[in-house]
Amino acid sequence: MSEERYGEWIVVRKDAGSHVAELVLDRPKALNAVSSEVAARLAAACEALAADDGVRATVLTSSNERAFCVGADLKERNSLSDAELGRHRPTARAAYTGVLELPMPTIAAVHGYALGGGFELALSCDLIVADPSAVVGLPEVSVGVIPGGGGTQLLPRRVGAARAAELIFSARRVEAAEARELGLVDVLVEPGQDRAEALALAARIAGNSPVGLRAAKRALRTGWGMDLRAGLEIEDAAWRTVAFSGDRAEGVAAFNEKRKPQWPGE
Numbered sequence: 001m002s003e004e005r006y007g008e009w010i011v012v013r014k015d016a017g018s019h020v021a022e023l024v025l026d027r028p029k030a031l032n033a034v035s036s037e038v039a040a041r042l043a044a045a046c047e048a049l050a051a052d053d054g055v056r057a058t059v060l061t062s063s064n065e066r067a068f069c070v071g072a073d074l075k076e077r078n079s080l081s082d083a084e085l086g087r088h089r090p091t092a093r094a095a096y097t098g099v100l101e102l103p104m105p106t107i108a109a110v111h112g113y114a115l116g117g118g119f120e121l122a123l124s125c126d127l128i129v130a131d132p133s134a135v136v137g138l139p140e141v142s143v144g145v146i147p148g149g150g151g152t153q154l155l156p157r158r159v160g161a162a163r164a165a166e167l168i169f170s171a172r173r174v175e176a177a178e179a180r181e182l183g184l185v186d187v188l189v190e191p192g193q194d195r196a197e198a199l200a201l202a203a204r205i206a207g208n209s210p211v212g213l214r215a216a217k218r219a220l221r222t223g224w225g226m227d228l229r230a231g232l233e234i235e236d237a238a239w240r241t242v243a244f245s246g247d248r249a250e251g252v253a254a255f256n257e258k259r260k261p262q263w264p265g266e
Helices: 036-050 074-079 082-100 117-123 151-159 161-170 176-182 194-206 210-223 228-243 246-257
Strands: 002-006 010-015 020-025 057-062 067-069 106-110 113-115 127-130 135-137
Touching: 002 036, 010 036, 020 036, 020 194, 036 082, 057 067, 057 194, 067 106, 067 117, 082 117, 106 117, 106 194, 113 117, 117 135, 117 151, 127 176, 127 194, 151 161, 194 210, 210 228, 210 246, 228 246
Parallel strands: 020 057, 057 106, 067 113, 106 127, 113 135
Antiparallel strands: 002 010, 010 020
């Protein structure tokens, strides 16, 4: 297991054996509030992960027992002038976009509070695993802003436009059981098991073709919201990137020979 720290508050761990990376929010005293420094380091970590072909799945986790992430650092925000806030915006966007655009499958492991930008980081992942302590929501309108880390676009893609409107306009917090019922999280696990279960799921995913995984994610993300014909063209383009790959040849050979594939990743 290797570990690299990006600044003081972001850690990346990689398990070469499982091809799984863990992207850790590690600002426990502030409940992982996203400051400009956290945002910049998170964007840098995502850029490095995206370039690592050895990573087949990534789990976004928290080192804090009480919270996944409480969102924007409001103490820092309150100290910024309007001009400073405007200059900070690209840095904040880069952090959320960095998670959203990771090319491999991503899983958020959520416990405790995942509010505002914290929930937007989870929504930026492909799957969300949560334990019963999870409380999620987008309360931004209650402090005079809107969800600006992708929430207005990602939430309706999960739960539909009307449900997303109700959740965003009411700014209400949703506890784990209801969150699972509404589709705000995908898997609800035993207390304290969100990280372990997310890593186990990531390991199962990472056992599949890395070329296939990235192409499938690209087709899913790009085709969503398009009309069916356009979506099928996106799928066909993704298929063509894998159909003549070494992974495809190895997958077919391994199936015929009744053995575990040794993916070349190309």
